[in-house]
Amino acid sequence: MSEVAPALRVQDLCLSFAGVKTLQSVSFDVPTGALASLIGPNGAGKTSLVNCLTGYYRPDSGRIEALGRNLTGLRPDRVARAGIVRTYQNVGLFGGLSVADNLLAGRHLRMRSGLLAGGLSLPWCTREELAEREVVEDLLALLEIGHLRTVPAGRLPYGLQKRVELGRALAMEPALLLLDEPMAGMNLGEKRDMVRLIRGARDRGVTVLLIEHDMSVVMGVSDVVAVLDFGHLIAYGPPDQVSHDPAVVAAYLGVDDAEPVR
Structure with missing residues (x-):
């Protein structure tokens, strides 16, 4: 696995709005063929990061490499044609079709x-x-x-x-699929079905980056987990390692000596 280039490499990514720093020197990889998760408290910068990856935001500095290409600053349509596809927090279907x-x-x-x-x-x-x-x-x-x-x-x-x-996202034949809170608002049974389908996409060769708030889902399905807090990457690694990281526990619970995040 280590000899294979990562599907996604984010290097020193910075983004700000009117002087407010949204992302601050964020760097991490998503291994090819992995099911990775990006987590963090509300306002941590997760969706802003995905918007940078897909061309909706242009980062102030840093580099985005995906599928062997430099995608930094490319338009969304060119990013999609390169094989990077996303879904959104809110449903955006054509309701009448x-x-x-x-x-x-x-x-x-x-x-x-x-x-x-x-x-x-x-x-x-x-x-x-x-x-x-x-x-x-x-x-x-x-x-x-x-x-x-x-x-x-x-x-x-x-x-x-x-x-x-x-x-609809899978219909675009992505090599890298970015899922922005695909299970938000679902009941337990619906979440189980969605987890099974996402795993199925990974098994078909699609690398997945999942943004999700349900820690039981994240820790149960992820190969690696990246954690943002106030625009900083505070942890990256296997789920068990990340869930015990003191910085992650403090970010979620506001205390320094608590149980692991689950």
């Missing part, structure tokens, strides 16, 4: 036909769409929602909407 069409929207990045060709229903364009719908059917089966393919996404319960959102 079917579940299948929401996943098909994720395939747009991989399709060659344009608006004009699609509007004219040219033969090669039709063949491409049929091929892409086969990919969507495979994803529906993977996510165990094939029976919902024709249901408008906006009519689904919240937990299933989050599953569709994961499917």
